[in-house]
Amino acid sequence: MFFNQANKKANRPAAKTATTAKARGKKSTGARRLYSVPVWMHERVFAGEFELGSRSYKLTFAPALAELAGNALQLRGRLTVSDGKAGLPEVKDARARLAGIQGGIGAGPARYKMLATGATPGPTESPTEKQQKSGENQKSAGEPAQPEKAQASSLTITENTGPTAFTAVMFFHLDALDGRALGVPADMSHVQLNARLAPKDPTARSLHSLYTALTGALAGEQADERLAAALVRELNQVLAG
Amino acid sequence: MGTQKIYDAIIIGSGASGGMAAKQLTEHGFEVLVLEAGPPVNPERDLNSHKNPWDSMYRGFGKPGWRDYDQWMQDTAGEFSRHFYVKDTEHPYTTDPGKPFMWVRARIVGGKSLHWGRFSWRMSDLDFKAASHDGFGDDWPVSYKDIEPYYDKAEDFVGVSGNQDHIPHLPDGKFMPGMPLTCGEHMLRRGAEKVGRRGISARVAMLTAPPRPHMKGRNKCHFCGNCGDGCDVNASFSSIASTLPIAQATGLMTLRPNSVVRHLITDTNTGKARGVAYVDRLSYQEYEAFGRVIVVAASTLESTRILFNSKSRQHPNGMGNSSGVLGHYLVDHFGGIGAGGFFPVLAGRTPVNEDGKSDGLYIPRFRNVSKDTKHPRFLRGYGFECASQIWRYPGVAKDPARAPGFGSEFKAAVRRWYTAPVYMTTRAEMLSRFENHVEIDPNGVVDAWGIPALKIHCQHSDNEREMARDAAETSEEILRAAGAEVTWKGGQITAPGRIIHELCTARMGSDPKTSVLNQFNQCWDAKNVFVTDGASFTSSACQNPTLTILALTMRACDYIADERKRGNL
Numbered sequence: 001m002f003f004n005q006a007n008k009k010a011n012r013p014a015a016k017t018a019t020t021a022k023a024r025g026k027k028s029t030g031a032r033r034l035y036s037v038p039v040w041m042h043e044r045v046f047a048g049e050f051e052l053g054s055r056s057y058k059l060t061f062a063p064a065l066a067e068l069a070g071n072a073l074q075l076r077g078r079l080t081v082s083d084g085k086a087g088l089p090e091v092k093d094a095r096a097r098l099a100g101i102q103g104g105i106g107a108g109p110a111r112y113k114m115l116a117t118g119a120t121p122g123p124t125e126s127p128t129e130k131q132q133k134s135g136e137n138q139k140s141a142g143e144p145a146q147p148e149k150a151q152a153s154s155l156t157i158t159e160n161t162g163p164t165a166f167t168a169v170m171f172f173h174l175d176a177l178d179g180r181a182l183g184v185p186a187d188m189s190h191v192q193l194n195a196r197l198a199p200k201d202p203t204a205r206s207l208h209s210l211y212t213a214l215t216g217a218l219a220g221e222q223a224d225e226r227l228a229a230a231l232v233r234e235l236n237q238v239l240a241g
Numbered sequence: 242m243g244t245q246k247i248y249d250a251i252i253i254g255s256g257a258s259g260g261m262a263a264k265q266l267t268e269h270g271f272e273v274l275v276l277e278a279g280p281p282v283n284p285e286r287d288l289n290s291h292k293n294p295w296d297s298m299y300r301g302f303g304k305p306g307w308r309d310y311d312q313w314m315q316d317t318a319g320e321f322s323r324h325f326y327v328k329d330t331e332h333p334y335t336t337d338p339g340k341p342f343m344w345v346r347a348r349i350v351g352g353k354s355l356h357w358g359r360f361s362w363r364m365s366d367l368d369f370k371a372a373s374h375d376g377f378g379d380d381w382p383v384s385y386k387d388i389e390p391y392y393d394k395a396e397d398f399v400g401v402s403g404n405q406d407h408i409p410h411l412p413d414g415k416f417m418p419g420m421p422l423t424c425g426e427h428m429l430r431r432g433a434e435k436v437g438r439r440g441i442s443a444r445v446a447m448l449t450a451p452p453r454p455h456m457k458g459r460n461k462c463h464f465c466g467n468c469g470d471g472c473d474v475n476a477s478f479s480s481i482a483s484t485l486p487i488a489q490a491t492g493l494m495t496l497r498p499n500s501v502v503r504h505l506i507t508d509t510n511t512g513k514a515r516g517v518a519y520v521d522r523l524s525y526q527e528y529e530a531f532g533r534v535i536v537v538a539a540s541t542l543e544s545t546r547i548l549f550n551s552k553s554r555q556h557p558n559g560m561g562n563s564s565g566v567l568g569h570y571l572v573d574h575f576g577g578i579g580a581g582g583f584f585p586v587l588a589g590r591t592p593v594n595e596d597g598k599s600d601g602l603y604i605p606r607f608r609n610v611s612k613d614t615k616h617p618r619f620l621r622g623y624g625f626e627c628a629s630q631i632w633r634y635p636g637v638a639k640d641p642a643r644a645p646g647f648g649s650e651f652k653a654a655v656r657r658w659y660t661a662p663v664y665m666t667t668r669a670e671m672l673s674r675f676e677n678h679v680e681i682d683p684n685g686v687v688d689a690w691g692i693p694a695l696k697i698h699c700q701h702s703d704n705e706r707e708m709a710r711d712a713a714e715t716s717e718e719i720l721r722a723a724g725a726e727v728t729w730k731g732g733q734i735t736a737p738g739r740i741i742h743e744l745c746t747a748r749m750g751s752d753p754k755t756s757v758l759n760q761f762n763q764c765w766d767a768k769n770v771f772v773t774d775g776a777s778f779t780s781s782a783c784q785n786p787t788l789t790i791l792a793l794t795m796r797a798c799d800y801i802a803d804e805r806k807r808g809n810l
Contacts, residue, residue, distance in 0.1 A: 033691065035689055036331075036688070099335075100335035100682055101335060101336070155703070155706040155710055156578060156706055156732070157733055158700070158701050158736060159734065160736055161340065165341065171333060171335065196313070196329075198306075221337075
C-alpha cells in the first residue's frame with residue numbers, strides 16, 4: 001500500500017545530487033549542524049534534550065544575568081551539555097540573545113506585579129477598548145461608516161489579547177559554541193534555543209509572568225524602554241535568587 | 242554529474258490539495274513526485290476512530306502535560322490523534338507580543354485531510370464577487386460558473402452528504418443523502434425559522450450511501466462519531482482513502498515522505514522553477530529533485546513560506562513576489578461566538594440511538610446577502626454550526642452546576658441532561674486585509690532543519706468584532722425561540738488560526754501587480770509554478786474552504802495538462 005511505502009520506488013530518495021552543505025559552499029565541519037534545541041523552564045533554568053545519531057544529549061542553560069543589548073533581551077549564564085557521562089566541559093558565560101517570541105493561547109500566567117512598586121505593567125484593556133477610547137478605527141476603504149459608535153464593553157474581544165495575552169515561547173540565539181570542545185559531534189555555531197514557558201513550579205511561574213511583561217515592554221504595542229529596563233532589573237533580582 | 246531524473250511534476254504536500262493534484266495529474270499521464278514533510282501512515286496503527294477511551298490509561302485525554310510539553314498549538318490533537326500533528330518544539334514560528342496566532346499543522350501523508358471537519362460548502366458569486374457587492378477588497382478572477390463544473394466533479398469524487406436546499410448563495414450540488422437531524426436539531430431548526438433563519442443539514446464529505454465504483458476501499462459511514470482520530474473505514478474523505486490510492490494505481494506516482502522542502506530551485510536562464518531542494522526529516526541529508534511543473538500544496542502558510550524562501554536573482558523577494566503581496570491578506574474564519582444550553586423538554590427522556598453522526602444543523606449566512614439583509618455595522622457574514630447530540634463524552638459530565646456531586650447523584654444528573662444539550666457556534670468571515678500578513682522572521686528564527694521560520698501578524702478588526710456581537714445576540718435569540726434554556730452565550734473570538742482555515746496569502750487575481758497567481762492558480766512570475774491550496778484564495782467567504790480547494794486544484798491540473806499539450810509548459 002502506498003501509505004506503507006511498500007513501493008520500492010517510493011522508498012528510494014529522489015535523485016541525490018551534490019547538494020550537501022559542503023558542495024553548496026556552506027561552512028562544513030564534517031559534522032551535522034545543530035539548528036535548534038527545545039528547552040523548558042524549570043525554576044530559573046532552561047533544560048532540554050537533543051539527539052545526534054543514536055545518542056541523546058541534555059542541555060541546560062542557567063541564566064544568571066539579564067541585560068538589554070540594543071532593544072533585545074540578552075541572558076548570560078552557564079551552559080552545560082551532558083551525554084550521561086561525567087566530565088564534559090561547560091561554557092561559563094554563554095550568551096543567549098532573544099530573537100523572537102510566540103504568543104500563547106490558553107491559560108496564561110498571572111499578570112506580573114513589579115517587585116519595586118506592586119504595579120501591573122502592560123495592557124489593562126483590550127486592543128479594541130484602547131482603540132475606541134482613542135477614537136481610532138481600523139477601517140479600510142469600502143467598509144461601512146458606523147452610524148452608531150459601539151460601546152467598548154459590548155464588543156467582543158479576541159482570546160489571549162490585551163490583558164490575557166502572554167508569551168508561550170522565547171527563541172534565543174546562542175553565541176557560537178564549539179561543539180567539539182563541548183564533546184558534541186555537531187556544528188554548534190548557530191544554535192537556537194526554543195525556550196518553552198510552561199512552568200510547573202512557583203519560581204518558573206513568576207518568571208513566566210515577568211518574561212511576558214518584559215517581552216511586551218520590548219516589542220509589544222505598548223513598548224516602553226523605561227519599563228523594559230526596570231523589568232530587566234527585576235529579572236536580575238529573581239535570577240540572583 | 243550524472244543524468245538527473247526530471248519528473249513531469251513535483252507536488253509539495255499530500256493533503257487535500259496535494260493528493261488531488263497527484264490524482265489529477267497522474268490520470269493525465271504525468272509522472273509525479275509527491276514530497277510530504279511528515280511520516281507515512283500505517284492505517285492499523287495510526288487511524289484510531291474505533292479506539293475507545295477505556296483503551297488508554299489516560300482515557301483519551303493523553304498523559305498529563307503532553308500538550309504543554311510539545312504540542313501546545315495543536316489544539317485539535319488528542320491522545321489518539323496527536324501523531325497527525327507537528328511537534329511545536331520542532332516547528333517554530335513567531336508573533337508579536339499580544340497578537341497570538343494558533344498555527345495547527347499536520348505533517349504526515351494525507352496531511353490535515355486525516356482529521357478535517359469535513360464540512361463541504363460551495364461558494365457562490367456572493368463570495369467570488371464580494372467586492373462588487375460591498376466595495377471591500379477584490380473580486381476573485383473567477384466566477385461561480387467557472388468553478389461549478391469542478392464543484393460537481395469534486396463532490397462526485399469525494400462523496401458529500403447533503404440535501405437540495407435551494408439557497409442561492411449556498412449552491413446545491415451532487416449529494417449523497419443528507420444526515421438526518423436529531424430531535425433537538427429539529428427543534429433548533431424550527432426555532433431558527435421562527436426568527437426568519439433557515440436551518441439545513443450539514444453537508445459533509447462522508448459516505449451516507451454505498452460507495453460509488455471509483456471509491457474502492459471506502460465504506461458507508463456507520464456514525465461511530467469519532468472522525469477526528471482518523472476514519473479507519475474510509476467513510477470520510479481523506480487523501481489516503483481517496484486520491485492517493487488512485488494516483489498510486491496509475492504507476493506514475495512516487496511518494497516520498499519525510500521530505501521537508503527548503504525552497505524551489507530557480508532556472509537562472511528562464512526564471513522558472515526547475516526543481517525542489519529538500520532535506521530528509523530524519524537523516525538531515527540534503528536532496529534535490531527536478532520537475533517541469535511544480536505544484537505547491539503544502540497548506541496555506543507552509544506554501545507561502547516555501548515561496549518566500551525561494552529567493553534567487555530573478556526572484557529577490559521570493560518566488561511569485563514581484564507584486565509584493567505574497568504573504569499578505571491573511572485570514573482565518575473565526576468562531577468562539579454563540580450560545581448553548583439544554584432543551585428542558587428533552588431532559589430525562591429515554592436515550593435513543595441518534596448519537597454518533599458527525600455533524601448536525603447548519604444555519605447559513607443571512608446577513609448582507611441582499612439589500613434587505615444589509616447590516617449597518619459590518620460587511621459580509623457568518624453561519625452557525627449547530628448540534629444537539631452527545632458524541633462520545635457527554636459535556637454535561639464536566640458541568641458541576643448541572644451535574645454536581647459524585648456517585649449516584651452525579652450519574653442521575655448526567656443521565657437526565659445527556660439527551661438534551663444544544664449549542665451554536667459561528668463560522669464567520671474575516672476581511673482579507675493587506676496588513677494581516679506573514680513574513681520570514683526578520684531575526685533569523687529557524688526550524689529544526691534550519692529552514693527560516695515565519696513571523697505571523699494577524700489581528701481582528703472592528704468588522705469582525707461587530708459581527709461577533711451580532712452573532713452572539715442572534716444565537717441566543719434562536720436558542721430561546723427554540724425553547725432552549727440558555728446556559729452560556731457570547732464567548733470570545735477565537736484567536737486567528739484556531740479554526741484552521743488560514744487562507745489568502747498567495748492570492749489569485751486578474752492583475753500581476755496585485756496578486757501572486759492567475760485564475761488557474763499559476764504563478765504570474767514563474768509559469769510552471771502552481772499554488773493550489775488555500776493560499777490561492779482571494780477572500781474567504783464564511784464557508785469551510787476545503788471543497789473549494791479541491792475544485793480549484795482539479796481545475797488547475799486540467800489547465801496544466803492542457804498547457805502541456807499546447808507546449809506552453
